[in-house]
Amino acid sequence: MARTYLSAVERREQILDVAQELFFTKGFEATTVQDLMAAAGVSKGGFYHHFTAKEDVLEALSIRMAEQTLPLIQAVMETPGLSAFERLNEALGALRNFKQEQADGIVAAFATLLRAENIVLYDRINRANIRTVLPVFEAIIEAGRQDGSFTVPDARLAAQAILSLGSMTHDAVASAIEARTRPDRAAANAELKRALAWQGVVIDRILGLPDGSVRYVTPEFVDTLLPVQD
């Protein structure tokens, strides 16, 4: 590929673009730095100017992906006149809408991430995600702690507890994605709905709310991401 002259910032973004493409098609383990350089049309010197290793590209890519959702929940933070409880529901709704709108890309990404050989990629993206959204959830919970709507001793610890719950639905997500082209996909979707409904209840309980208070999933969420009808 002929080399294109890009600014340093553009070049870095372009390397991340090809890394995103290759990590999600070939897989993280199977992609080499050589593959990244070839796909980006960048020299060894050019590559190592931006990144020290493939791991480093992964880290930057994870952060970039996590930061895509940040404006959505920041908009919720800036909406005036909401109670802390409403703000929490709106923030969860914004993340849910984002996933529904990007359904094809998200399902393809997860189908790759949940393969055993891509576990490193999955864990990195998950960590970057938690680190990125933590301050916003902490701020929402702190407002609710102060006005007495949430019964938690510490907003940061409560946000960490809630965000750490992602891994509890990992198996159900993996099963539903794996089953998405099989005849038993409706059953796998039903299992996932049950797991996500319970995750919502756990969020309620962590915040000291009655079961069913927080709107974590909607009835149509799973079937929008993983359609049962063709």
Next chain:
Amino acid sequence: MARTYLSAVERREQILDVAQELFFTKGFEATTVQDLMAAAGVSKGGFYHHFTAKEDVLEALSIRMAEQTLPLIQAVMETPGLSAFERLNEALGALRNFKQEQADGIVAAFATLLRAENIVLYDRINRANIRTVLPVFEAIIEAGRQDGSFTVPDARLAAQAILSLGSMTHDAVASAIEARTRPDRAAANAELKRALAWQGVVIDRILGLPDGSVRYVTPEFVDTLLPVQD
């Protein structure tokens, strides 16, 4: 090093022994397959007979480490005459005692695991741990779900929620370990105690119990692992 003739099982264990030593001293990323072969005194053919790659050694090592705690909680499962709630407390107590008895080794292991370059090692061991203890916690919670002492719709999902909480105290553990030789170590220990106490409350709430029901940490636990007095 002269090659020692070991059975296939002994050889595999020995490779895991040197891997454990090297991963926790040099670090996972910095250790090469060449390093492992040299330290174990095993040929390339001998190494690849047992493992396909360094990642594969890590996976096996993570499972071996996780399985060390299994007999402890299985003993609790076999203790007759305990209620589900007592069994849960005993199982948590067995894991806590194990950590206290192995304090030096555990702190050294975590000091390595929590370094940014060993994040892959940390995530793998954490996953292997969860996978290993999940069936036991599920069985305990199922007994309590049936006798009505725990209010959860599904024991497996409840166990997954509780075991996924480990990552919520990750930062506090890392800070306390980092501070263990510094003058401000008492403050870092106090933060960790607060985080662990909250983790115990979250377990209560997930199970539908009043705050403070489950004995997740003891007052002396953190100071036993990370002594404030020399």
